[in-house]
Amino acid sequence: MIKAVKPYLKKPVLFEKSNTKFWDDPYISQSMLKAHLDPDFESATRRLNFVEQSAHWISAILPPSSYKRLLDLGCGPGIYAELFHAKGYQVTGFDISESSIRYAKKTAREKDFHIRYLNGNYIQSPIKGSYDLITMIYCDLGVLSHTERKALLSKIYNALSSTGCFLFDVFTPYEYENQPECKIWNYEEGGFWSSAPYLLLQQLYRYDHDNTFLRQYIVVTDSGTTCYNNWEHTFEIEELRTELEEAGFRDLQFYGNVAGAEYKHGNKTICAVAKK
Numbered sequence: 001m002i003k004a005v006k007p008y009l010k011k012p013v014l015f016e017k018s019n020t021k022f023w024d025d026p027y028i029s030q031s032m033l034k035a036h037l038d039p040d041f042e043s044a045t046r047r048l049n050f051v052e053q054s055a056h057w058i059s060a061i062l063p064p065s066s067y068k069r070l071l072d073l074g075c076g077p078g079i080y081a082e083l084f085h086a087k088g089y090q091v092t093g094f095d096i097s098e099s100s101i102r103y104a105k106k107t108a109r110e111k112d113f114h115i116r117y118l119n120g121n122y123i124q125s126p127i128k129g130s131y132d133l134i135t136m137i138y139c140d141l142g143v144l145s146h147t148e149r150k151a152l153l154s155k156i157y158n159a160l161s162s163t164g165c166f167l168f169d170v171f172t173p174y175e176y177e178n179q180p181e182c183k184i185w186n187y188e189e190g191g192f193w194s195s196a197p198y199l200l201l202q203q204l205y206r207y208d209h210d211n212t213f214l215r216q217y218i219v220v221t222d223s224g225t226t227c228y229n230n231w232e233h234t235f236e237i238e239e240l241r242t243e244l245e246e247a248g249f250r251d252l253q254f255y256g257n258v259a260g261a262e263y264k265h266g267n268k269t270i271c272a273v274a275k276k
Contacts, residue, residue, distance in 0.1 A: 004225040008218050011205050015145040015212075018229040029099040031192045046138060048079070050259060055083035057260040058135070061273070062165055064088035067133035071159070073122055074140040078104030078115065084135075085113050092116045092129070123148055127159040134160060136168040137258055139269065142233045149233075153247035160276060166249065169258045169271040171234045173211050181206050193219045211235070235270060237263070244274045251275035 046054075064070075068090050075081050075093030077100045085091045093115060095101050101119040108115045123144065134156050141149060156166050184202045193200060201218040215230045237254055244252055255271040256263040263270060 005201070005218060005220060008201075008216070008225075008227045012214065012216070012229060014207055014210060015231055016229060018216075018227045020226045020228060027195060028193060029097050032097065032100070051079055052083065053259045054137070054257075055080060055087060058167060058258070059084070059087040059089075061260070062133055062167065064090075066163075067165060069129075069131045069161070070133045070135065071127070071129070071131040073134060073136040073156075074138070075104065075117070076100045078107060078117065080135065080137060081115050081117075082107070082111070082113060085115050089133070092118065092131070094118045094120065094122050094127075096121050122155075123152060127155050129159065130161050130164075131159055132161050132164050134164070134166045136166070139169055139171050139232070141168055142170050142235070143231050144233070145231075146233075149243065150246070153243060157248045157276070162276060164276055166274045167258070167271070169269050170240065171232060172236065172268055172270055173234045174266055175232075175234060175268045176206070176213050179204060179206075179213075193217070194221050196221050196223070211239075237270060240270060240272055244272065249274040249276060 064087055070084055070089040070091050072081050072084065072091065072093045073095075075095045076097065078093055081091050081093040081104065093101070093104060095104075095117075096119070098119050101117050104115070104117050107113075108117070136156075141152075144152060160166065182204050186200045186202070187197070188200065189197050191198075199220040201216075201220070203214075203216040203218070205214040205216065207213065210233070212231065212233045215232070217228045217230070219226050219228070240254075241252060251274070253273040254263045255261060255273070256267045257269050258271045260271075261267075
């Protein structure tokens with residue numbers, strides 16, 4: 001076991017990828033789906049009451065009468081997509097998790113909601129079609145490297161109509177303000193990461209020069225050792241403004257969260273509304 005774990009005990013280089021799939025692992029994807037669907041658990045998705053407030057605010061400032069065609073990137077099992085549909089948008093959801101998309105399609109059929117769902121990696125795949133509003137909610141932009149972000153922002157800009165808008169949120173460095181680098185070992189008889197007993201090493205690495213942080217999970221079972229690198233780049237408003245302007249966006253507004261709170265220095269999140 002020591003030999004299997006040892007390669008993961010040194011600090012990875014910035015945005016080093018793990019070789020294992022996280023979102024499409026058959027077991028873990030089901031664990032993630034359960035986390036998404038728990039209305040009181042803030043992890044994969046924020047708590048349902050906040051999500052409902054968020055959808056209401058978004059539809060008020062960017063109404064479907066002006067922004068009819070909506071693309072929700074990282075839609076998961078369709079929680080926001082269904083709320084957007086109910087507000088009157090023509091909704092497309094796009095997510096990497098096959099389990100989440102399968103669930104979203106099933107519930108849409110059962111509710112007779114006309115929502116289009118796409119399964120794929122929007123980082124690597126083209127964004128086809130033209131949209132009036134593209135959303136990317138719960139800080140998904142920060143998991144990408146600088147190169148990936150630049151490429152994705154360009155694709156999003158090109159997929160928007162001439163008066164289109166991109167709405168998304170990110171974490172700020174204050175999310176990690178009082179979190180030192182650490183290593184924590186846990187043993188579980190079975191749980192989120194595996195149905196079999198496993199040893200879990202959780203590691204937090206700080207890359208303060210880049211405002212980037214890594215939550216690394218090493219899972220050791222009788223059948224092998226796997227490692228998952230979950231990166232989080234955090235933003236100050238000026239960096240966010242620069243990246244959006246470089247992508248071509250010109251009309252920028254910033255809020256404290258995706259429910260329209262006022263942005264204040266020290267906030268843990270920023271919501272950006274970027275129009276062409």
